Amino acid sequence: MRTEIIVVGAGPTGLMLAHELTLAGVPVVVLEKQPTRNPQSRAGGLQPRTAEVLDLRGLLDPLLADAPSRNNHGGHFAMLPVELDCRPWRTRHPYPVTLPQDRLEAFLEERLVAQGVPVLRGHEATAVEQDADGVTAGGLRGSYLVACDGAHSAVRAALGVPFPGRAGRMSAVAADLTLASRSDAVPMDRGHFSQYPRSAGGYFSILHPLDGDRYRLIFGRLSGDGPGREAPVTAEEVREALHAVYGRDTELGELRAASRFSDAVRQVERYREGRVFFAGDAAHIHAPIGGQGVNLGVQDAVNLGWKLAAEVRGWAPAGLLDTYHDERHPVAARVLEHTRAQAVLMNPGQDEEVEAVRTLATELLRLPDTNRYISGMMSGLDIRYPGLGPRMTDLELTTGAGPTRLSLLMHSGRGLLLSLDGKRRDVGDRSDRVEHVVAESDEDVEGAEGAEALLIRPDGYIAWSTADRSPLEAALTRWFG
Numbered sequence: 001m002r003t004e005i006i007v008v009g010a011g012p013t014g015l016m017l018a019h020e021l022t023l024a025g026v027p028v029v030v031l032e033k034q035p036t037r038n039p040q041s042r043a044g045g046l047q048p049r050t051a052e053v054l055d056l057r058g059l060l061d062p063l064l065a066d067a068p069s070r071n072n073h074g075g076h077f078a079m080l081p082v083e084l085d086c087r088p089w090r091t092r093h094p095y096p097v098t099l100p101q102d103r104l105e106a107f108l109e110e111r112l113v114a115q116g117v118p119v120l121r122g123h124e125a126t127a128v129e130q131d132a133d134g135v136t137a138g139g140l141r142g143s144y145l146v147a148c149d150g151a152h153s154a155v156r157a158a159l160g161v162p163f164p165g166r167a168g169r170m171s172a173v174a175a176d177l178t179l180a181s182r183s184d185a186v187p188m189d190r191g192h193f194s195q196y197p198r199s200a201g202g203y204f205s206i207l208h209p210l211d212g213d214r215y216r217l218i219f220g221r222l223s224g225d226g227p228g229r230e231a232p233v234t235a236e237e238v239r240e241a242l243h244a245v246y247g248r249d250t251e252l253g254e255l256r257a258a259s260r261f262s263d264a265v266r267q268v269e270r271y272r273e274g275r276v277f278f279a280g281d282a283a284h285i286h287a288p289i290g291g292q293g294v295n296l297g298v299q300d301a302v303n304l305g306w307k308l309a310a311e312v313r314g315w316a317p318a319g320l321l322d323t324y325h326d327e328r329h330p331v332a333a334r335v336l337e338h339t340r341a342q343a344v345l346m347n348p349g350q351d352e353e354v355e356a357v358r359t360l361a362t363e364l365l366r367l368p369d370t371n372r373y374i375s376g377m378m379s380g381l382d383i384r385y386p387g388l389g390p391r392m393t394d395l396e397l398t399t400g401a402g403p404t405r406l407s408l409l410m411h412s413g414r415g416l417l418l419s420l421d422g423k424r425r426d427v428g429d430r431s432d433r434v435e436h437v438v439a440e441s442d443e444d445v446e447g448a449e450g451a452e453a454l455l456i457r458p459d460g461y462i463a464w465s466t467a468d469r470s471p472l473e474a475a476l477t478r479w480f481g
Contacts, residue, residue, distance in 0.1 A: 003029045004312050006135060006142040008125045008155050010034075012043075012101065013280030013297030014148030015108035015119075020305025022117055023057070023413040026312050030117065031138045033124035033154070037109070040257035041100035041176050041210055043288070045071070047295040048086050049380030051093035052394070053302050056460050058411040063107050064097065071098040073192045076290065077374050078345035080358065081194040082365040084375035090393045090446055091381055096291060098190065100210055104294070125149070128158040130275045143312055146277045146304065148297070151264075153282035161273055165285075165336075168262025171226025173233050173241075174288075175217045176210070178253035185246045197348070201244025204348030214256065219245070222349050226260070233258035263287040263343055265336050271325040279304060284332040286339040289346070295380050296335060299459075300328055306413060306458040315433060315481035327385040338377060389462030390447035392454070397439040406456075409437055413458050415480055417472075420445075421452035425472060430480050455479075 005021050007014045010032035021028040046054070054060040074083030075096045086094040109119055125137040128145065135145040137155070147155035156163060179186065187196060187208055196206045205219040219241040220226055239252045267284040271277060280297030304324045310316035345361060347354040364370045376382030384390050395406045397418075409416055415434040419425055420441055427434045434455075445451050451465035455475050464475030 001029070001140050003027045003140060003142045004144070005029075005308060006031065006125075006137055006140050006145040007148055008032075008137065008145065008153075009148035009150060009280070009282065010037075010105065010109060010119055010121070011148060011150065011280060011297070012104055012108065012294050013282075013301050014146070015105060015112060016298050017146055017148060017279065017301035017305050018112055018117055018119075019057070019059075019108060020302060020413060021309055022112065022115055024306060024309035024313070026309045028117060029140055029142070030112070030119045031123040031125050031140070032119065032121045033149070035122040037102065037105060038257075039102055039176075040174070040259060041102055041214070041216055042174065042259075043101040043291055043294045044208075044210065044216060045099055045291050046097040046104070046298075047075070047291050047379045048089075048091050048093045048096065049383070049391070050295045050298050051097050052091060052381075052391070052407070053298060053460065055092070055394070055407045056302075056410040057413065058408075059107075059111075060093075060097075063104065064099070067099065071095045071190065073190070075375065075378050076193040077365060077378060078289070078342035078358075078361070079194050079197050080345070080362045080365055081192070082362055082371070083192055084365075084378055085368075085371055086375045086379050086381060088368075088372045089376055089379070089381040091379075092394050096379075101294060103211075124154055126154050126158060128155050128276065135275045144275045144277065144308060146279055146308070147282040148280045148301075149282050151266075151281045151285045153278070155276065156268070156278065156282055159273055159276060161268055161278070163266045163268055165266030166264060168264035170220060170224035170263050171228070171260060172218060172220030172262070173226075173238070173258055173260055175219075175233060175238055175258035176256045177215055177217055177238065177258075178213050178256070179215060180251040180253040181249060182251075183247040183249035186250055197346070198245050199348050199350060203241050203244050205241060205245040207242075207246065213253075217242070229260050229262070231260065233260065261288060265340060267329070267332055267336060271329055272322065277304060277308075277324065283328075284336060286336045287343050289339045289342045290378055292335050292339060292378075296332055299331070299380060299383075302459045303328055310433070310481065315430075317478060317481045320479070323385075331383055334377070385461060388457075389465065391460050392456045392462055393443075393446050395441045395443050395445070397437075397441050399437060399439045404439075409435065410456070410458070410460065415458055415463075416456040417453065417476075418456060419453045423453070425453060427476060427480075428473075430476060433480050434476065 005028040279300040448465040455464040
């Protein structure tokens with residue numbers, strides 16, 4: 001079977017990448033070794049920048065159409081009792097979006113299947129071979145392959161690509177469950193994440209409501225000891241932790257899904273190996289703190305998708321594909337660093353010296369400038385790639401067709417040349433990859449104040465503005481051939 005792009009892994013990263021490629025008209029096939037979708041919630045929400053990215057493609061509103069409610073609590077850093085305030089970053093999504101990962105995956109997969117994109121389950125890409133013309137894996141032949149197959153990537157193993165970093169030092173469990181009964185220690189409603197952690201009876205624990213009658217429980221022994229990753233999680237093990245931390249009045253109802261995880265920290269040195277790229281957990285892993293994993297993976301996909309499409313369609317300028325590594329590797333490296341810092345500050349063992357540092361960090365987070373810095377870092381709203389402006393804020397605009405928003409103009413997945421001064425500008429023969437829109441706005445463009453026109457990449461970052469005083473043609477050629 002022949003396709004252009006083989007995507008290995010049907011998690012959020014692989015499915016989002018397949019969506020981007022399909023939007024660009026590039027044939028793609030998704031291979032997934034699991035025969036059915038994983039029913040476990042895993043990640044519990046979307047960071048504000050991920051919500052923005054989904055909004056750029058018109059995916060956010062239909063994704064949340066059946067969501068019970070929007071979250072109105074700010075994010076957290078190391079579960080400290082201070083809400084992170086993303087409003088200074090001028091986003092329409094200042095709060096993390098409560099959404100279990102299984103719902104995101106189901107939504108993206110259903111949309112792909114409806115468009116005729118093959119999502120082949122029960123297909124593992126254990127043998128990967130590449131040559132000057134393409135890649136072969138799982139009975140498929142493609143021009144390129146993207147490994148989105150998780151922390152234990154079969155593609156990475158098949159190619160012998162090292163995954164340097166630090167092994168896990170603790171073992172913990174994440175479980176989706178219902179409760180037959182509960183004590184007063186069990187949270188009834190969603191709140192700020194800092195209210196959930198508890199330690200008692202030799203365990204640390206986080207228990208919070210998900211959707212319907214489903215709860216997520218994360219627990220482990222304060223000693224860090226625990227079974228290996230492959231050991232099944234038993235109902236008795238979960239029940240013991242519930243009793244130890246929340247009392248015997250809290251009784252397990254149904255254990256719906258569970259898995260083990262560690263605090264391992266690893267990152268591949270290069271995100272590209274010939275015609276094979278790495279994205280999501282196949283490229284980087286860290287302790288699951290603060291909803292960073294899905295945030296990183298979805299943005300990896302949106303950064304890489306349009307660049308791969310450009311290469312396949314023959315208009316990519318020289319070096320475009322290499323910018324994927326150059327831009328995304330440092331972003332993940334920073335996440336690995338700050339999740340390690342948070343793991344220390346979370347302090348489940350209640351060490352007195354660490355508690356003193358937590359007190360100081362809490363005071364600092366209450367300072368507006370510190371809170372803005374940390375909220376930008378945790379949400380992904382502060383990302384700025386080398387040689388580019390910041391992300392484009394979702395301006396209110398008025399065009400000849402009437403009122404609109406910037407994000408509504410980006411649904412096609414193409415670049416956007418936005419003229420705010422009423423002048424028409426020439427994109428040359430690039431109209432198939434860059435849309436030109438003349439509009440008015442009463443808002444300033446953050447990072448390009450006073451700009452009369454802007455060139456915005458498909459992933460939402462400003463590639464040029466009249467404030468740069470550099471030629472538009474140079475920027476068009478640099479990013480759109």
